[in-house]
Amino acid sequence: MSRRVTPALLASALLMAGLVGCSGDTRSAAPPEPKPAATPTPQATAPPQDFAVGVRQLKLNRDGRALPVTLWYPAAGQAGGAVKRSAAAAEGRFPVVMFSHGLTGRPDDYAALLTRWAAVGFVVAAPTFPHTARGTNGDILDVLNQPADVSYALTQVLALDAKADDPLRGRLNADRVAAAGHSAGAVTTIGLFTTGRDARLDAGVVFAGTGLGVGTAFAGAVAPQLFVHGELDEVIEYAAGKAVYDKVPWPKAMLTLPKGDHGRKLLADRTALGVVSDTTVDFLRWSLYGDEEAKRRMPTEAARGDIATFDDHL
Secondary structure (H helix, E strand, O other): OOOOOOHHHHHHHHHHHHOOOOOOOOOOOOHHHHHHHHOOOOOOOOOOOEEEEEEEEEEEEEEEEEEEEEEEEEEEEOOOOEEEEOOOOOOEEEEEEEEEEEOOHHHHHHHHHHHHHHHHHEEEEEEEEOOOEEOOOOHHHHHHHHHHHHHHHHHHHHHHOOOOOOOOOHHHHHHHHEEEEEOOHHHHHHOOOOOOOOOOOOOOEEEEEOOOOOOOOOOOOOEEEEEEEEOOOOOOHHHHHHHHHHHOOEEEEEEEEEEOOOOHHHOHHHHHHHHHHHHHHHHHHHHHHHHHHHHHHHHHHHHHOOOOOOEEEO
């Protein structure tokens, strides 16, 4: 992807310059014509039970760009215990969710949410980006290279399904894949459905995102989207996220947290995280497993406790 600084890239850089710590770590072209709503085709039955969770690391490199990937996955054993490193995978074939961290973030910052996704039946793959993770040079414009990083990492993750002796051999459902991300990672995620459209993606989850730098020209096959945004976001204004959401031409929903900020509510507020976790779980169960009961639960899950509101166009 070109690093030439256009006005759009400059605008993106000016915005993202304020995103230091955006992970919440407590330390344009017109869109395509709307397509008719479609119910995801079930590829497997959504698991009725939770799983134990395993974690492992992949060391990837894309043309000199180091991309270590953290993998959380359903594991054999009793659910509810501590995450176990390099645990044996549970029986079954599981959809894949690619997750992109925010600027100065790392995948572990989101472990409470991502391990929950793994526990209900998803393999979650989260790259650590070479220039925007905590401890790197913080090159803001490199966010625009990250959609290609995610696509590369996805290819490598899916290849594990056929790799002899790999713990995830035969465990990945390569036909059901989603992308998700927070803040700068949300920009990355939006880019995977616009300028860097990855045709393998079936759904997206955008936490506190904006389309600056990647646009709102959503392209390709229908891919339902869930947006999550706090009205008190001090980094990316709620209106900026809502403007991108409004351009999505596919089935979509927006979970709005009236008292939510840019990230701390997502990462540290257990009550708000519970609503976000349950709503995103139901969205992923519906969009990747075709679980219609999960779709019906979403408005109720989202509205409990007056923590959030739910704009539902799924």
